Structures are given as C-alpha cells and as structure tokens.
Amino acid sequence: MDKLLEVNELTKQYSQGNVIARVILTAADHVSFYIKPAEIFTLAGESGCGKTTTAKIVLGFEEATSGTIVHNGKPQTRKEKVWITEGVQAIFQDPFSTFNPLRTVDSYFHETVQNFKLARTKQEAIDHIDKKLRLVGLSYQEFAGKYPNEFSGGQLQRISIARALVTDPKLIIADEPVSMVDASLRMSIVNLFKKLRDELGVSILYITHDLATAYYVSDRIAIMFRGNIIEMGSVEQVLMNPRHPYSKLLRDSIPQADPKLRWTSTVTLSELEQEEYLRRGCKFAGRCPEVMDICKGVVPADLSVDGVLVKCHKYSDTQKG
Amino acid sequence: MTFLKRYLIPRLFQYFLVIWLGITVVFLIPRLTPNDPVMRMIGEMRGRGSTLEPGAMDGIIRDLTQMYGLEGSWLDQYWAFWVRLAHGDFGVSFFQFPTPVNKLIATAIPWTLALLLTTTAISWIVGNIIGGLAGYYSRKGWSRTLDAIAMVIRPLPYYIFAFSLLLLFAYVVRWFPITGGASLGAIPSLSWAYIKDVLWHSILPALSLIILGGAVNFQTMKLFVQNTNSESFVQYAKMGGVTEDRIVSKYVIRNAILPQITGLALSLGQIFSGALITEIVFSYPGLGMLLYRAIINGDYNLIMGITLLSIVGITTAILVVDLTYPFFDPRVRYN
C-alpha cells in the first residue's frame, strides 16, 4: 500500500520538576498510524490525549522519545526539516495568533517564496501567491499590505491555508483548525479541505475534538485517549458504530444540533487526570461502564475487529475465535 | 513531589551557589585588575610623603603580599582565601592598624542593621498599603496626587535624594542635626536621653530611605493592584455581590502583594547599597560610613571584608524572604 506518512511506535515523555524531584508523563504512548496520499485522516480526542503532541513531532517541532516517522518511504531525520524536504505544512488553531500582528500578512507569503526559491521575479512571485489565494477564494489585491487585524477570523484561517499551499505540500497538518472559527463560517474551511484532497491530491492530518466535522470531512479516524490510540478505522465504522467504550462515550457526548437527540443517560466524570495517565492497565478502566477485572491490571492489545483497530479487552475473545 | 524536594532544596542549592559566585568574584577582582594592590599601596604611602629605606621596603612588600593572601599559585591563594573566611578572618585594617577588620565591622553593624531593617520594613508596609489603596481607587484625587509625588521622587538616586533632604532640612530650615548617629560626646547607654538622641539623629537618614523606598513600593503596588483589579476572579467576586472591603483586602491586595514579596527579595541588594550611601551622606556611623573611611584611606582589606559580609548577609536575607513566599502563595506549597 502506498503510504505518504507512516508513524511507528511513537512515544513522547515529558519530565516535570527538577533534577531531584521528577515525574514522568507519557503524552504519546507507542502511537502508530499511516496516511495515504489524497486522504483526510483525523486524530480525535479530548485535551491531553496526545493528539497535538503527535502532530508537533510529525512536524519536527518536538523530538520523540522513541519511535520512527517515515515520509514517502524516507525516515525523518533530525537535521532535515520535513517541511523543506517532504512538503509538509501546517495550519494552527488560532487564526489571530498564526500571523505576527506587527507584520503584514503578505510578507509571510513572499518570505516563503523567497526561502524556497519558488519564483525568479517579483511578478512571478505575485502570480504564484495569487494562484494559491484563489484556491481559498481570495485574491492578491484583497490582501496585499494588510495586517492580520484587518481580517476576520474566518478569512485569516483561509489565508493561513493558502500560505500552507505556497510550497505545494503533499501533507497538511491542521491542528484544531475550526475550533476558534464561528459556526457560520466553519464549513467554508472544512469544505476547503475536501477540495484540496479531491482537486490537488493533498493529504490532511486533521486534529480535532469535534467528531461531527471529523465525520463530515475525513476518510479514516483514530481516537486517542491518554496517549493511546484506542480505536482506528474508517469514519463510517468508527463513528457510526463505535466499539471501544470510550469511543462510544465520546461520540455520545457530542451535543447534537437537534433537539430530538437530547441526552437521556448520565455520565460519570474522572476527577484525577494524572491518575488516569499513570494507571497500569487500560487507562479508561476507572470509569468504563463495561469494566472487567483484567482491564485494571493488563494493558489491552491492539485488536482487529471487522477491519477496525480496537484497544479493548472486550474483544479479545472475538479475536481468538 | 514533596514541597521540600521541589522548592526548598533547589532554593538552598541556589543560595550556596550565589554565595560561592559572589565570593569568587571578590577573590578574582584584585587579581584580574591590571594593578598590583601591594605596589599601589606602596605608591600611596610614598605619595603621602613617607620615605622608607630600601630594606624596610622589601619587608613591607612581603608583609603586604602575605596580608593580601597573594602568595603562591592562584589555586593556593583561592584555597587559603576560603580557609581564612571559614575562620571568620578578614585580616586587619590598614588605617586603624592593627585592629582586625572583624572588630571594626562589628561595631558598625548594629547601626546599619537598625536603620536598614526598620526603614525597609516601614517603607515596604506603608508603601504597599498606600499603593494598594491608591491602585484600587485610582480615579480619586488623592490617589492621583500621591502618584504625581511618587513620579518625582522615584527616579532620584539615593545620593541625590539624601543630599537634597540634608540641604533642605539641616541647612535651609535647621530642623534636624546635620551629621552623626548621636550628639558629639554622648556616651552610649540605655538611658532614655541617649536613645532619644540616637533616634533624633536617625530621623533624617531613615526618612530619606523610607520616602525613596516607599515611593518605589507605592508605584509598583499601585500598578499590580490595577492589574489585579481586572483579573477574572476579582470581576467574578464583584458579580457575586461580595462586599467591597472583602474584595479589596482578600482578592485584590492579597494577590497583588505576591509579586511584591519577590520584588523585595530582588531589590534587597539595591536597598542595601542605597543604605550605605545614605549613611555616608548623613555621616551615620554604620557600615556605609566605615566603607567611606576605608575608601578615603585606601583600606582595601576593610572594603573586602565589608563586601564579603554584605554578600553573605544580603543573600541570606533574600533566602529568608523567598522562604516566606510559600506561606503566602498556596500554588507553591501544593504543586
């Protein structure tokens, strides 16, 4: 199978405190997944599940404690910046923080063109930038010489996507790209992702806590919990019929924009986040409605159920049989 | 992680490291300067017109070299330096030869401590209270007036401010005595008359330190309070209908004071330097005056003694202030 990006057994540990007193937290624990060309892959989960950490490592902003990342068959090394060699770009959560408020927005575009030697003349550069802006529904005239505060959040997020496109990347990493964009404009961003995939063949690693847009836009999805991928497969399978108890809980907790689908059941909440991180067996065992004895002591294996990866003891029998 | 391991031990480690660094710098300064302190000393003796025979000169050079601890390699010297310090031996003074530096410092220190501790405490407490209230009621007239006064006093260096006070209150209007820690000829005793005399003499130096330090505390506290005032927890308390006196004391000032504690620790070195200068201006018989006499007389040993002692004293005082900080901020106490 053709894999654009392959992440193998990625682990990231942070140590807190000083030399004498140290606590080690595992933010990402043996995370493995791959992304195919022209595919939107979602990494979903609540805050602290390790999805952003994983993205930062894939971008080379942080270093993994262990594990490998392979771009197009070539392993990612420390020296070569991936966005230069492998065409990986990113867009961020807060559009107002993506661009320096004291600089004009177009300066970033020209800088990128210069740094990557994408044009020989000024006019060529402008044409190149204009082409990218038109993809997101803007034009060079509209934005040249303007500062970030002269745009709305939705516009800035689209400009941010255009900037990522300047280098013609194969992969765009989008970390919560719509969570700070107003609901009425959110779909314009999400639809852009589809367009990039279908028309330009760009793959997108979509990182979000919003399962509804994930369902709408992505092909495959991985659900993370406390550093582990606990379920991974096609969005139809994972979101329409979640297998892992946590996936079910997460899916059911998304408030549906339909008064007929109000919640009827109640949830129990975990109070001690750190305790869940340091838990020995399945990290969800503390509040799993279907908990078994084995869950508290043994880490469940990655099982394949109907082509979906599930990290849960509940399915160990089906696996054997 | 326990509080001890997380906060206390690293802090103590830092304390000893700073002392080590400071003392090493003091050790290195005479050795790194392009100037042999012994020869300079000889030069100064010549300059004062004393003539010596060549033989006696060699003897003096040897004595001085020994006294400065300049014998042997730098490493030997460094070791000997620490051994002497460990014995609390700062050598002898030149201008009051052969009184040990220790003894001179010991007579001066109570004066400085008394002046410094009271003025620092008063200026910190008064400055913070007034600054806090002025910050909360920053739109009131009295707050603006105080702010304007602080704007004028704050930038003045210790020497200029103390000297201006002296000019004003001791020469122009003769309200206070010009110089000294007590009247000439007064005999130290625990009598009321003597204490009154000492207090009377200390009013002007103390006042100059309190006003200047108070202005700094006033301004920073005012700013902190204005910032704290816009914090969500203050807004939230207001929205919960908490009474104003509770908001001012337990929400605004209680939180705004935290950076002031750290600020006090950080500025103790400057406050101390300022106190020395103030003593010189008012001829107040503390460490500053001793330092002045040492400078006038080129008494390097005495200056070094005062410096070393000050480094240890100041860092210890800062440590004490820093260690009280967790009592005020639970976030440091519990991870």
Place this chain on the structure above:
Amino acid sequence: MKILRDLFRDYRFTFSFSVLVIIVALALLSFVSPYDPTLWNVVPKDMKPSVEHWLGTDSNGQDIFWQATFAVRNSLIISLIAGLVSRFIAILVGMVAGYKGGWVDRVMMFISDSLLVIPLFLIFVMLAMLVRQFLNLVVLGLMLAVFGWAWDARVIRSVILSLRERDFTNTAILSGTGTVKLVINEYMPFAMPLIFSNLINNIAWAIGLEITLAILGLVNLNIPTLGTMLNWALFYQSILLGRWWWILTPVILSLFLFIALYWLSTSISEYLDPRTRIQRVGA
C-alpha cells in the same frame, strides 16, 4: 509624526522632552567653550553669578556654567556607553536564553540573577579602588555596562518565552525562515519598546552610579562630570561657606535630568502598552 503628536499629549513626555533638549543643548555648548575644562585658575575664584559668569565661578578658578556643559556631556557619554553596551549584552543573553532554553538558559539566568542579588555598589567600589587611575570615560562606561545588563536580559527573555509559544513562530519556521532572521523579524518588534524604555532607565542608573562613585573620589577627578563637580563642591565646603551657586548647579541639573529620563521612559512605555492605553481611554 502621529506618534509624536500623541506622545506630546502626555505632559510628562512634553516636560521630559523639553528638559532633555535643553540638557543635550548644554552638552553641545561645551564644544564652543572658551575655557579648557582641565585647566585651573582661568577665571577669578568664588565669584557669584554675574553677567560675565552666568553661574559664578568655583574655588578651582573655573567658570561653573562652562564647566557644567562639560560635566553634562561627559556624564551623558559614560551613561550612553554603559546603556548601549549593556543593552547589547542584555539582548544577546535574553534572546539566546529565551529561544534556546535548556541548560544554556539556566546558566545565563543564574548569572543574571546573581548579578541582581549581589550588592553591586560594593563590587564597583572594589573595582574602582583598584583601577582608579585608568578610569576614563570609556572604561567607566564599560565597567557599568558589564554589570548593568542583568535585569533587562531577564525581561527580554520573558518576552521571548511568551512569544515563542505563539503560533506565528511556527508559521515563520514553516515559511522556511532561519533562527536568526526569525528572532529579529518576529520578536524584536515586540521587545523594542521594552528595550528602549529600559535603555533610558539604564542611562539614569549609570549617571547615578557615576555620581556616587565620584563623590567617594573613586573616579578621575580631573574629568568634569556631574559627579566630580559635586565632589569638588563638597571638597571645598561650598555649603558651609555659602557658595550655593556651586553646589546647586550639579544638584539641580541632576534632579531635572533624572526626573526627565524617568518620565520619558514611563510615558513612552505607557504609550506603547495597549493595556494602559485602554485605561487612559476610559478615564
């Protein structure tokens, strides 16, 4: 131009700007002085202010007005050297510590913290005692610079630390921008106002320390500065002998200079700080 117009709305800026213009003009006047500041007994001693000698003359037989122009010039030179060189160190240390992090940061911050904690005045006294005869303007300025960067390095570091967390850092990295260019392009514009107002404060600090050291006789007393002028005035007991014009000249000059510098730095930093700008709006 609009910025200047806005700044002049603040009476503190107007005041300090005018005072500084006068003081700089005074310093420039020294270049056309009819007297050599190092020569004594060029005019009659101890004259009261008159048409001929605007601020009178001193016991060394020097004209106080012209002596003051040299004093102001030299004090400004020392403090500018101290301010600019220490700014250079502070920016370098602050940026490297803030951007690099890790042990580089820890070592640099330990050194700057130590400098903040140690009573620097005493260290200066020791140094000055030993190198007194070498203490010309430049050496004194450099000496003050070597010890005067600690606070600002900390401030710049904390600015960098908070900016490093903002996404535009990553945007710049993804645009292929190198580290040095990134720090200069992205962070310096934020740090500049702070650096500028700290520069002014640092200049004031350097002038103040020079005065103190000069009064203690720890600098070359033949170079006229605000400090050495005061030293001579005190040496000749000008207060007791009623020669107020002599002592008051350096005292009043320094009072105005310090207040002007401080007001300049506060008015500029208040103008540049968006939060206080809003506060002013509401008043």
Place this chain on the structure above:
Amino acid sequence: MNNKLTVLRTEQLKAFYVLDVQGTQKVAKAVNEVDLAIYENEIYGIAGESGCGKTTLLKALFNDIILPLRLIGGKIFYRIGWDEEIDVTTLSPEEKRKLRLEYISYIPQGSMSVLNPVLKLRETYEDFIASHVSGQSREEIFELAYKQILELGLPKNVLDVYPHQLSGGMRQRVTIALAALMKPRIMIGDEPTTALDVVVQRGVIQMLKDIQKNLKNTIILVTHDMGVHANVADRIGIMYAGKIVEEATTELIFGQPRHPYTQFLINSLPKFGDKNVRSSVPGSPPSLANLPSGCPFHPRCPHVKEICREQMPGFTQLDENHKVACWLVGEGNHG
C-alpha cells in the same frame, strides 16, 4: 404559553462601547434596541457568533454596566415577588450588589482564573455567603452548601482545597453550585461549557439542567455552540450584530428557522450519518463599530431586497412562540 410570568424584561435596550482612540471617538453598538421577555422556569438560550454582542447583552441583563460600556437607552426590569417590577438601571451600587447571588447569579466561563488562587474554596464560599447573610443564618447556609455539594455529586472535601488543585470541569461545577446556592430566581451563564472537554461538558450541562429542574428558576445561557442550545434551551434568541433577529422555541429554531441567517446557521451544522455538502454563510460578520445600513445582515443575505438596505425590519409574530425580524417574512407587519 404567554400567560407565563415574565421574570426579566428589557425595553429598547441600548448599550454601546464608547472608546476614545487617540482623539477620535469610536462607538461599538454591541446591544442595539433589544426587547426581551424571559419567563420564569425556563432555560433561555442566546446564540450568535463572536462579536455579535451576546456577552455584552448578558452583562447588561446582569445590570453590570462598567465603562467603557455605557447604557445609552432603554430599561431593564426584574420581577420582584409576584407583581412588582423594578427598573434596575436606577438602582444604587449597594442595591445592585445585594441583588446579586441572591436574586440573580452569574456563572462565569469556566477557567482557572475566576477563583481566587490564594483562597481555599471554603474561604471563597465564605466571602460570597457572608456578603449576603449575617449571623446564624450564615451557618445554616454553610450547612446547606455542604448538603448541596453532596447532592450534586461533587466530592465532599472539594471545599478544602485550592482552585489550582481541581480539574477544569470540577472548578466549573463548583462555580455553578455556588451560583445556585442561594436559590436565585435567575441564573446567567456566559459560555459556561465552552472551555471544557466534550465529556465534561456533558456532565456540566446535566448539572445545569438538574439545578433548573429543582429550583424551577430561570437560566439565561449564552453560547455559540448550537449543539449545547439544542440540548438545554427551551427557547432561543438568535443574535446578529447587536440585535435579536429571531426568537422561538428550540424545536422551531431547529425545525423551522425563518430568518436567512438562522437558516444558514442551522443548515451548516454537520450531523452524524449525513455526509451531504453543507455550506457556510457567505461573507464575514460586520464590525459593531461600523454597521451596514438597514438590516445588518443584508450584505451577506442571498435574498436581499431594496428595502433591506434601507430600513431595519421590525418583529413579525409568526405565532405566539416565534418572532422574526426580516423583510422576507410577513411583509407589511413591520412597525
């Protein structure tokens, strides 16, 4: 339905931010001629995008108008008892303070910074309670507080800790418990679940609904999340550019939205099991400081007519629970 008791009512409420930016006056019309009537025993949702003025409207409803926000016109009525309505804009600061927490309470956006970091939660509780009751009843309320905490499923030692020791969800539930403690007639929440994770958000929403059911009071909830509105609100007001443009029961807003803006808003929401293409509202929301003429939505509206550019439509009452301000709906009924 309309025989329901109105507990909070506004008449042509206008609250603008008046800013003096370097000499030029800037007016942001955050709340512009809003008429609201909110009933007893309901959860009323206010929905809208960032910068539509919904938080400002909430502040105005809470009668918390602080510079640079100014009340330009209109009235705000609270119902006290059965038949007495008071215009709260005329109250003195002390009268306003007393109403808070007892009559109308505020649930902040869940964040670390709303609780005083240096006080244990017990002390915060104590400040809030003691500001409203005194003497013996104070103890009773404290007992009540502990009982309530157990009832709401919070750990019983929750008051013995400092805010930073709690998770975000726990802190948020404590602030909700505090808001409900004195059984206020109205509770107001500003995005109380926005900062929370989805599972925690669900728990907090549950708690809000439980409290409302028990107290039979009124909750006014501002959030941009239509999913949350669908789950909790009885009625919803859609706000756009400082105005309420549509108001109806939750079923009608989601089932039969009539204003083009509401229609876009509802139709752009993704749903599980439905991959049909959804589109956004074209264009960008206007700046409150520079509103378009006529209906503020007209530059983005696909059905724009000549009159939309010239005149702001009034409300059309479609039925007793549904009103819309749009020229496309019920033409000719506009006043």
